[in-house]
Amino acid sequence: MSRALGAWMLCAFAGVAQAQVSPEALDWLRRIYLATERLSYTGTFVYQQGDRTETSRIARRAEPAGSVEKLEVLDGSPREVVRTRDEIRCYLPASQTVKVDRRRDQRSFPALLPAQVATLGEHYDISMDETGRIAGYECQAIVLAPRDALRYGYKLWADVQTGMLLKARAFNRNGETVEQFTFTQLEIGPVPRERVRPRVVARTWRIEQAAVSPANLAQAGWTMSADLPGFRKVIEITRMLRDAQPVGQVVYSDGLAAVSIFIEPLAGRAETPQMGLASMGAVNVYTREVANHLVTVVGEAPAASVQRIGNTVAYRPTQ
Amino acid sequence: MKARISAMMDGELAAHELEEPLSAIASDREARESWRTYHLISDALRGDAILSASCARRVSQRLAQEPALIAPLPGAVRAPERPRWFVPSALAASIAAVAFVGWVALAPQRGSAPAIVPAPLAQAPQAQRAAEPPRVPVTSATQDYLFAHQAFSPRNSLQGMAPYVRTVADETVQRKK
Numbered sequence: 468m469s470r471a472l473g474a475w476m477l478c479a480f481a482g483v484a485q486a487q488v489s490p491e492a493l494d495w496l497r498r499i500y501l502a503t504e505r506l507s508y509t510g511t512f513v514y515q516q517g518d519r520t521e522t523s524r525i526a527r528r529a530e531p532a533g534s535v536e537k538l539e540v541l542d543g544s545p546r547e548v549v550r551t552r553d554e555i556r557c558y559l560p561a562s563q564t565v566k567v568d569r570r571r572d573q574r575s576f577p578a579l580l581p582a583q584v585a586t587l588g589e590h591y592d593i594s595m596d597e598t599g600r601i602a603g604y605e606c607q608a609i610v611l612a613p614r615d616a617l618r619y620g621y622k623l624w625a626d627v628q629t630g631m632l633l634k635a636r637a638f639n640r641n642g643e644t645v646e647q648f649t650f651t652q653l654e655i656g657p658v659p660r661e662r663v664r665p666r667v668v669a670r671t672w673r674i675e676q677a678a679v680s681p682a683n684l685a686q687a688g689w690t691m692s693a694d695l696p697g698f699r700k701v702i703e704i705t706r707m708l709r710d711a712q713p714v715g716q717v718v719y720s721d722g723l724a725a726v727s728i729f730i731e732p733l734a735g736r737a738e739t740p741q742m743g744l745a746s747m748g749a750v751n752v753y754t755r756e757v758a759n760h761l762v763t764v765v766g767e768a769p770a771a772s773v774q775r776i777g778n779t780v781a782y783r784p785t786q
Numbered sequence: 787m788k789a790r791i792s793a794m795m796d797g798e799l800a801a802h803e804l805e806e807p808l809s810a811i812a813s814d815r816e817a818r819e820s821w822r823t824y825h826l827i828s829d830a831l832r833g834d835a836i837l838s839a840s841c842a843r844r845v846s847q848r849l850a851q852e853p854a855l856i857a858p859l860p861g862a863v864r865a866p867e868r869p870r871w872f873v874p875s876a877l878a879a880s881i882a883a884v885a886f887v888g889w890v891a892l893a894p895q896r897g898s899a900p901a902i903v904p905a906p907l908a909q910a911p912q913a914q915r916a917a918e919p920p921r922v923p924v925t926s927a928t929q930d931y932l933f934a935h936q937a938f939s940p941r942n943s944l945q946g947m948a949p950y951v952r953t954v955a956d957e958t959v960q961r962k963k
Contacts, residue, residue: 496944499944500943500944503943503944503945503946504943512948514948514951514952516952519955521951521956523948523951525946525947525948527946527947536946536947537947538947538948538950538951538954540951540954540956542956543956544956546954546956548947548950548953548954550947550950555937555950557933557950557953557954559954561956562926566930566933568933568934568937570937623944632944632945632946635941635944635945635948648945648948648949648951677934701938702938706934708930708931708934709927709930714934716934716935718935718938720938720939720940722940723940723941724939724940724941725935725938725939725940725941727931727934727935727938729931729934740925740927741920741922741923742919742920742922743919743920743921743922744919744920744921744922745921745922745923745924745928746921747924747928747952747955748952750932750952752924752928752931752932753919754922755919763931765928765931765932765935766935767939767941774919
């Protein structure tokens with residue numbers, strides 16, 4: 468009864484037609500979130516995007532003091548990403564580089580919180596779909612179908628027992644897959660500490676620190692906007708990128724997809740980057756020049772959306 | 787004063803005599819108007835009429851769009867200091883000075899374009915906006931942005947670390963492309 472009332476209120480509040488958001492499906496999204504937060508597991512998954520197919524191993528060790536996770540790509544050069552409570556380290560053996568992104572506090576890494584799940588219904592139709600087996604687990608499929616062409620749709624398969632996400636597919640407006648993650652093997656249960664430690668010895672590698680700090684780009688004369696319904700500004704920072712180049716970053720999100728705008732001076736660059744649009748799976752990257760600065764927009768959204776956000780960026784000098 | 791401005795334009799004044807007409811142009815509206823008119827006349831006589839009509843305004847507009855601090859003039863001889871990020875310095879001293887040095891400031895920002903570009907300056911960004919952007923390849927620089935972006939993706943909340951696989955494309959493969 469209360470669930471039905473909640474759904475009704477949600478529909479009334481968001482001003483959407485009723486029965487587009489299944490309360491049961493919303494519950495499933497919350498279960499997936501909690502499983503991602505709480506479970507310990509090791510597994511192997513395949514990432515598919517265009518003609519790129521890569522197998523990776525993932526391990527997560529839930530600890531009271533903060534969980535540790537490790538991703539290790541098994542094809543090609545052995546790249547690793549390790550996430551602890553405080554930072555994310557990305558180990559790139561081919562260039563002997565460690566990229567470090569330090570988290571100042573949890574809030575600076577906005578998450579899709581259970582409380583926010585309901586607001587997804589403003590821009591996605593959320594429904595239950597088929598059940599089926601993936602990597603030996605009985606799974607329930609949930610579909611998030613966008614109400615407009617501004618975002619991608621998602622189909623998620625979660626373990627009926629634990630809520631663990633076994634498969635995720637992003638699709639475009641024609642229903643074509645743009646990106647897919649599929650577990651081929653998964654073991655849920657305690658994970659020894661060494662499974663989440665970096666395998667490489669990177670003592671002599673070059674370290675690139677992100678050095679994130681809050682910023683106010685508007686004060687410096689920059690204007691920009693999400694320009695897409697449902698996308699709101701999440702955070703505004705400056706950070707270091709590559710060779711200690713300070714870069715402004717503004718992130719917009721509709722609760723599920725996120726788009727970042729990066730702004731940095733073009734002056735002093737060794738080579739001028741190519742301006743235009745690059746795509747890799749569900750991520751589109753749009754670069755343009757504004758007032759002698761390089762504007763790079765990166766987002767898990769269709770090219771036209773990423774481009775639209777990028778085109779709002781303008782510079783007016785402050786007095 | 788008009789006579790002195792005219793004389794200055796014709797190159798008839800000595801260096802020490804320049805300050806008076808220049809400061810008049812900077813401070814006095816009428817003098818500035820004369821300066822513009824004389825240029826218009828001389829351009830018209832040379833059959834170059836398009837240039838002066840609103841060039842000063844266009845140069846000012848263009849300069850106004852430039853970030854004053856992090857976009858130094860090409861070939862500026864200042865020692866390479868690290869630019870202070872997003873703190874624009876004061877704009878050029880006065881409109882007159884801007885108009886005067888504008889010809890130089892407008893010089894090509896990158897390489898080949900001629901020093902004086904006539905009409906489409908103000909419209910250029912608008913025109914680019916409408917066009918379909920060219921397709922460009924994914925580079926290692928793209929991975930840096932992806933890594934910086936990924937931490938803010940709400941999908942991490944549903945998928946844990948898995949989406950980070952996007953941010954670590956195989957460098958060895960990319961180099962061959």
